[in-house]
Amino acid sequence: MSEVVIAVPKDMPVGPIRRHGIGWWGAGTLIASEAALFSYLLFSYFYLGATNDRGWLLEPSPSLKLALPNTLLLLASSAVAWFGEQGILERRRGRALFGFGLAFLMGLVFAGVQLLEWHAKSYGLGTSSYASIYFVTTGFHLGHVVVGLFILAAIFLWTALDYFSPRRRLVVSAGVLYWHFVDAVWLFVFATYYLSPYLGFGR
Amino acid sequence: MKAADFRTPRVGIDSVEHQGKLYRHWERPEGVWGFLGSVDHKEIGIRYIVTAFVFLALGGLEALVMRMQLAGPNRTLLTPEQYDQLFSTHGMTMIFLYASPILSGFSNYLWPLLLGSRDMAFPRLNALSYWIYLASGLFLYAGFLTGNGPNDGWFNYVPYASKAFNPGLNEDFYALGMVFLGISVTVGAANFIVTAFRTRAPGMSIDRMPILIWGTLTASVANLVVIPAVSLAFFLLWMDRQFGTHFFDTAGGGQALLWQHLFWIFGHPWVYAIVLPAMGMVSDGLPVFCRRPLASYSLVALSTVATMILGFGVWVHHMFATGLPGLGLAFFSGASIAITIPSAVAVFAWLATIWLGRPVITTAFLFFASMIILFVIGGVSGFMTASVPVDWQLTDTYFVVAHLHYVLIGINVFPVAGAVYFWFPKMTGRMLDERLGRWNFWIMFAGFNIAFLPMHLTGLLGMPRRVYTYNDYPGWHALNLLTSVGSVIFALGILLLFINVAKSLKGKATAGANPWDAPTLEWSLPSPPPPYNFAVIPTVASRHPLWEGRLDESSKRSSLDRGLLLDQGKETIATSALDAGPDMILEMPQDSVAPLVLALGLSGLFVGLLLKSWTLTALGGVVLTVALFMWLWPRRDLREREAEAAHV
């Protein structure tokens, strides 16, 4: 005897509920690809460093004066964005707007400081392979920060328009996830360009 | 009406009234806007296939011109400059604009049908992927047609590609065009991955997916993580050329070999990405004509994944002669030999399928079965180049040219031709002519082997690749003439394929739903399928839903006629990643021109970068940003936001 199997699901979510939805997977694949991009940039840094002679580093002891506080600022902005997301979860729109707005401003300051830091460098894009990879990697990251700022601004706007609830908020969570990613990647960039020389790489 | 957050979907059978509802939700409007805004995977798939075949024809014509130049020693039909652009454009066209997109096209068309779904996971992203492919293909060919085609081979080694040695726009077209095309491949890969994991019909657990799904899924995972390597390489090259950075020039502390690492980290997995889906076509198509299930399904699926995992670790075998240290060479040599194992699994599984089955000789069968031997020939020559000391002699001679054509034509073009014969009835409702098909197959098969089998010997006699002419050394003339003759025969074979298609399109649609008596879900649908694919979402109980009654491997039967109706909107179902349990109702996006606008914005941006017109670049950027904003704006119909304001 054969028996026909048939799925009879009950009470299924319609469309994305909470973080549950294919959009979340979409954000995940996008982030995986972007993470790969940064790993190739860092690979290029280490490859160039390892195949060049001593003196490749234009700053054997990179100044942390601006970079370290800026790093902490970016990390803090990640926490603030998370705080905003919690606001959506708890139906506190004011808190959400505050979180996204503040995270946006912190990201903006980070970008500004990064531009200042570029400006203060004694070398330019074409000085040497070190300078090139430094500016291109931090430039790629800055580009991602700018994209992240657009996303935070959009989320802020949409929250202001009162689009989201604890259930319907995948867009918010995906956007905040992207911002976490932008911040996490910076840690790798920062560790590579600012800290690894102190550990002896390239010196 | 407040849309419900949760719903128990109705289960039922197909009816005229039900179909009417589905048509209203799924059918796209007629006219130009309907065409430009379509997000139907079937339409996009066919666009991919047609476009890729146009590029195949162009690449083939380029090859024929080169073969005229090489038909005899010291011929002067082409100048070195023309020859260099031709062979580079030929490689670029075949590898990037034909081999990968043709498989994306078939997968796009077939995946939802194979999976029992109504569309891909991200239909608009799918449209975007196609539009960018088209735009970047036109961008790259704009270079070639203005005399600025790539001229440094498809792998484009620096420093010859650098401005100092290559001052024209050629390499700028190529570099920017490849970054552009990379976006298409990346978003396409993301779409395939999510589709495979989340939109299978209930019951189609991961061990019941057709092998084509395994092939394209594996290729997509690879593409997702390796495309950034090549996009980065081309971007850095463009920076070196236009902004004086020093990634690749030695004088500024750059490294020529950095290019080769970045390129081949991408390049080798890519080779598998453009054959694994085609191998999947054979694994799914061949058994139909052997009247039995594929032998050792699990091992074949596993070998698909294993090939790619090993494929990540063999990129250095393109760099054996670059003076790397011996220990590294030994490792990569070993890995390159080991990668033979999973390929052997697939070959023996196909052979077993034929031996244990009852082969019915059709044109599709001939293409699929011949691929086995072509794959083996391409495989063993790869095995030879995997041995470092042997490779030091073989590399960069015509032996490698023969090898890569057996791989790319043998494992891509032949299965694709088979796939055309196999699935054309599904796409159009029309059969291809079998008599003409036999001619088509045998002429292609003969032409291909006449052209490329002797080429191994040309290589063993020492003819280097990428030479625009050659001296009359003993044996070289005859072998090259043979190759040129064979290439013309092969081209005639391809022409017959096109003729057969054109002829059938004029004929009547008499194919019916399942002309081959094949076992998978797509054959349960009318040919061509309606815009919504499945009137009811089927439940799958085995790998061969349409053969269950006859194979009787278990007492469980799939439910094809009765299933989820999902007719309250443009809806389909999402299932869990591994065992495909019903998970949620997906609201699918309506047709949209946002993908096209976005692709146009990107085109403006890339043309602006090429011409260094920052106004155009910025304009493209603005269009792109606005299109993206409109696209992502949370929509009620997609349940991306509350139906009404959360706080009233």
Added chain:
Amino acid sequence: MNASPLGYLNAAGTRAHSILPLTWFMLLVSIVVCLVIGILLWLGIQRRKVRGAEDLVRVPLTHDGNGVQWIRVGLIVSAVPLSVALVWTMFVLAAVAGPPVHPALVLDVTARQWWWDVRYNGNGPANSFQTANEIHIPVGQPVLVRLHAADVIHSFWVPKLTGKTDVIPGQVNQSWFEADSPGRYLGQCSEYCGYQHAHMQFEVVADTPQDFAAWTAAQLKPAQGPTTEQQTRGLALVQFRCGLCHQIRGTDAGAVMGPDLTHLMSRRTLGAGTLANNAGNLAGWVEAPQELKPGSQMPNQYLSAAELQDALAYLETLK
């Protein structure tokens, strides 16, 4: 087959020799594998093929066996030649990868678009000289070549003596070889390097020790002076025109952009293997290299007939 000067299925030197048995082994294994699979495929199709089946649905389905046995046996059988090839590869690699410890001769070869600059750096400048596109070596002795790239990537390859080694800007790779018997062995650039990649050849000439010593002594000498009036006029013209790029030791022509011409007539080809070096070809080459090797770095000279005759008269003394 052996006659092709770039064919590598026969070797004339130790390094190429040690690779050959492995090459033949892998080639034969490959051919056997193709034949076996081809036969299995053919038999499999012929054995149970269903004739005249217009309608597949009429052919009953089968599901005998799952073919695991095929894969098991196939893999076991494949594993044998694969393992042999792997182990053999490692041994050959160990034997040929490292350069000789005491090479009899060390050369510096610089690859340029599209010719080969060859420097013999003997003991001190007095024993050093430069030539192009023709490398003489003593037979039966290991020779080490340090490879320099002047512009783009090239690859150094003498099929009968040694496999390829890429020549890459920014790094000095090494190749080595040893010729078993006296003779001329063709070399070819084997990494695409631009317009005239096709015409970027060189020759390795393995000499007996006596011949090699004689050749070295001859190469060390500067060019002999002109002896006729026509040659004198030719020298002036050559110094003025050719001297912008070329060096002729013992004259005022001292540039190093192009090949050293001091003993031009001792070499067998012109334009890195483009033409045989004889009087007629030399005239054509001097006058219009762009016709013969389009894209080459040497511009057409547009000499009058008289000037050309003068130049040739002098150049032909550069033995």
